[in-house]
Amino acid sequence: MAPITGVVEKKIVDSIFDVIRNRFRPNTRIVNERDDALRELQKCRDKMLSLQAQLDAKAIVERRLAEYECHPEDDSIYWKKDGSGHGLCPYCVNAPEPRFTPLVHGNGEGAYECGLHNRTFSTRERRNRLAQMRHNSNGVFGGRRGGPWS
Numbered sequence: 001m002a003p004i005t006g007v008v009e010k011k012i013v014d015s016i017f018d019v020i021r022n023r024f025r026p027n028t029r030i031v032n033e034r035d036d037a038l039r040e041l042q043k044c045r046d047k048m049l050s051l052q053a054q055l056d057a058k059a060i061v062e063r064r065l066a067e068y069e070c071h072p073e074d075d076s077i078y079w080k081k082d083g084s085g086h087g088l089c090p091y092c093v094n095a096p097e098p099r100f101t102p103l104v105h106g107n108g109e110g111a112y113e114c115g116l117h118n119r120t121f122s123t124r125e126r127r128n129r130l131a132q133m134r135h136n137s138n139g140v141f142g143g144r145r146g147g148p149w150s
């Protein structure tokens with residue numbers, strides 16, 4: 001009888017240990033769900049930060065754009081409202097990702113160029129000045145252009 005009792009006692013003791021072990025062992029399913037939720041949370045946080053960065057960048061561009069206004073009379077060059085600084089190419093400003101690359105002076109006063117778009121722009125003042133020069137030139141030479149062959 002004694003050995004059988006010993007086996008039974010051992011089984012009872014083992015099952016008590018199992019109960020205690022399981023009580024204090026973390027539930028694997030819950031731990032895995034928690035880890036999945038943490039990963040999901042991290043992904044959401046990264047996406048939120050990325051979207052916030054895009055919004056911040058867009059806000060900066062819009063604030064900068066608000067400093068300029070389009071001048072249709074100057075081939076739609078964007079000039080700063082306070083009259084300072086360089087003009088901006090309308091194609092650059094109106095691109096999906098606006099650029100603030102300054103126009104460079106072109107051939108003569110009032111002529112500007114955008115190297116990126118390979119375009120030239122003229123101010124109204126320049127066009128008027130050139131028209132006046134042509135007009136004056138025609139007046140001086142009686143409507144004929146002078147040259148070594150004439």
Ligand SMILES: [Zn+2]
Pocket residue numbers: 089090091092093114115116117
């Ligand atoms: Zn441009």
